[in-house]
Amino acid sequence: MDEFESLSAHMKALHQNIKELEGLAGYASHYTARVPNDYHHFVTKYPADKFYLEFPEIFRMFNLDLLESSLVRLWAMYLVRETRENKDLANVGIADPYHMHYNNLSSDGGKELILRECIFPALQNNKDKKYILVPYNPTGHWVLIILMVSECKAFYLDSLKNNAPKRDYEVLSNILNDALFEHSFKGGIVKKKNKGPARFKHYTEVSCTQQQDSVSCGYYLCYHMEIFVRRHRHLNKGVDIQLFGTHMESNPFDRKTEFTRIQDIFARIINTEVASESGVFYGGDDSPEVHDSRTKSAATHLNKHA
Template identity: 25%
Template sequence: MMKVQECRKKGIYNIGFIDPHVVKEESVRKWPNRTKNIIFTAMDRQHACTFILLPYNFDFHWILISIEIDRSRVVVFDSLRRPKEDYQSLIDILQSAWARFIHNHIGVATPPSDLYIKTDFPCFRQKQETNLCSYYVCEHIQDFCSSTKRMTQQQFDIWCMKEDLIKPERIRAIQESLCGFLLDEVINRKGEFYSDQRISVGRLDRNNRGGDNNDDDY
């Protein structure tokens, strides 16, 4: 949500997103057809984007999926390098959505073929028995959104070597970014995502915020 807003404000239009609250392990397992339609719609509406990013959680582990339509491939950023079989159900749905997409968008993939799933792309690695996977997903999304150009493989290899260690400054930068977003856009009454919970549960009259409230439960 924060990065969608940031890209919109900065005029970064080559990055698209799929909501991880909509495409998740439960939806993949229980509603595969609905999930396929959601992914197809995301591809269809964001087909001009260089990257379509999907943070995905399965078995209490986060990975980042990057759909690259112009390359007919999906890149998996997994800090633990879990076996692809662990999220094969999602891959199958992606392939099904892709087949429908290239049928509707003739010429995107010539000749038509399945998505190439790249799981060995160099990325940050976390130590075993740590729970830093969500941090690494945030790091990757941050780097996608901080540059409008696609890195070459060589540039990315060099970048990974330089950033091999988690520096406290990088962690603080993400913390400050999240805190700033919450303060400015969620807690602030003028923020885009502000929600008055008293209104949502019907305890406050929208037309009389400053007036008396006679609800004994309030």
């Protein structure tokens, strides 16, 4: 009871709503979220147009345990809405993390999915943005990639950079380069320093806030995404992003305060935008049969337990 009383109002409301729904016979134990039709750079064809927030996933979020890919995608959608509603945040685009998983790098078909359905649409539909944030999951861990598209620079923020073997980004970097070349060929503005094809310069050792455990990378990803969106106006050059990362890593990080705040935002989004029929991410009330069919289909595209 003491733990429940310490929850925020949004967390209490979400907890109580889930418990009520779990008590209904035949309920599928999930919320259905929908990608808005005007999120043109997100994957919106079946089965990616809707996705499920399973109640066990939400309770893991309550306990600051593993943050599932479905919640990371919801966070990305939330930040897209924030950048659209606040003109001070409008210079940042957010890529859809739906296919951004290491499993998709092992085959030509998977690489094509990342290129055609995630990276290239993010570049083409955000031509007016200075930055594109790309959540990426290599080998069961979340990393944030910040693209300065016009400057042809890519910055990799890894919350386990100091406590894990150096990651191999060669395949992904080639996909990003291919997307940039096609983007420039189709009207995207890039400032090349040579006459060859447009290519990103990849900075894979950028400093950022570091995690001290093996399961909280999703929360650090959400934190890095949001803090960059809120403060990007002060970052005009590539060196500013590197200094920004160094500042984050070298300054004290109040993990409990920041993660509790992120939990509260998740609870508010789910309560008002997913569970409510008037919410922008409301996906309806799928039956258990539809839920099972869609989940099996989606599993061929995305490893949910990332």
